[in-house]
Amino acid sequence: MALSLDKQNQYRAQYRARRPSWQPATEAYEGLIRTALRPESAVLDVGCGRGGVLEQLGEAVAFPYGIDPDLASLREHRLPNLPRAAALADALPFRAASFDLILCSWVFEHLAAPERTLTEFARTLRPHGRIIFLTPNANSLVAHLNRWLRPLQGYLVPRLYGRAEADTFPVYYRANTPKRLLRLAEKAGVQLEQLQRIPDPSYLAFTPLLFRLSCALAAITPPVHLLGVLHKAP
Numbered sequence: 001m002a003l004s005l006d007k008q009n010q011y012r013a014q015y016r017a018r019r020p021s022w023q024p025a026t027e028a029y030e031g032l033i034r035t036a037l038r039p040e041s042a043v044l045d046v047g048c049g050r051g052g053v054l055e056q057l058g059e060a061v062a063f064p065y066g067i068d069p070d071l072a073s074l075r076e077h078r079l080p081n082l083p084r085a086a087a088l089a090d091a092l093p094f095r096a097a098s099f100d101l102i103l104c105s106w107v108f109e110h111l112a113a114p115e116r117t118l119t120e121f122a123r124t125l126r127p128h129g130r131i132i133f134l135t136p137n138a139n140s141l142v143a144h145l146n147r148w149l150r151p152l153q154g155y156l157v158p159r160l161y162g163r164a165e166a167d168t169f170p171v172y173y174r175a176n177t178p179k180r181l182l183r184l185a186e187k188a189g190v191q192l193e194q195l196q197r198i199p200d201p202s203y204l205a206f207t208p209l210l211f212r213l214s215c216a217l218a219a220i221t222p223p224v225h226l227l228g229v230l231h232k233a234p
Helices: 005-018 025-036 052-060 071-075 114-124 141-148 150-161 178-188 208-218
Strands: 042-046 063-068 084-086 099-105 125-136 191-198 225-231
Touching: 005 208, 025 052, 025 099, 025 125, 025 191, 025 225, 042 052, 052 063, 052 099, 063 071, 071 084, 099 114, 114 125, 114 178, 125 141, 178 191, 178 225
Parallel strands: 042 063, 042 099, 063 084, 099 125
Antiparallel strands: 125 225, 191 225
């Protein structure tokens, strides 16, 4: 019954066939980044893990950097020449105005103090710099299920999704609704430039029947993902 990434992607292809204008969240995320990139952009991937979006972007990023609190993941990074450091998002080891873009995928949900983190991002951004983020929507059915089943997460995640327990981290969802994002952005001195809400019925598609049910629920429940851009004014 495990839902592998390959199986998820098969269901996503089926969903896209039903809704041709739909893009998977990671694809839309990469598209936003490519639109914002400039030839001279300095780009920081926060929570870069073992590869992340910088791996997909490749030579499109002239000056890439990565941070992650997990030293083991950094050692296993698939871009061996990437300048990277073990660091927390709310204590970046960089001078002010160092980056044009800060990238965050699957990070905001893990922030215990998101206001402090966004303030730190704003400090290290150059004028007109942007934060591009992808994160779960705390109002979604999947996020609610995650919270309800959290005591069983160590048992369920390896069996349902085939991920090692070591690859799961505590979640707080303190920056994971549109209202919270607006409030946090204002306090940090950045502006919420755009916000997309992206459905994805594949997360609960453990069987074809559950996939069809998830597609029906996707039409009436809050979308699974939030994809957005925060802008630092000059």
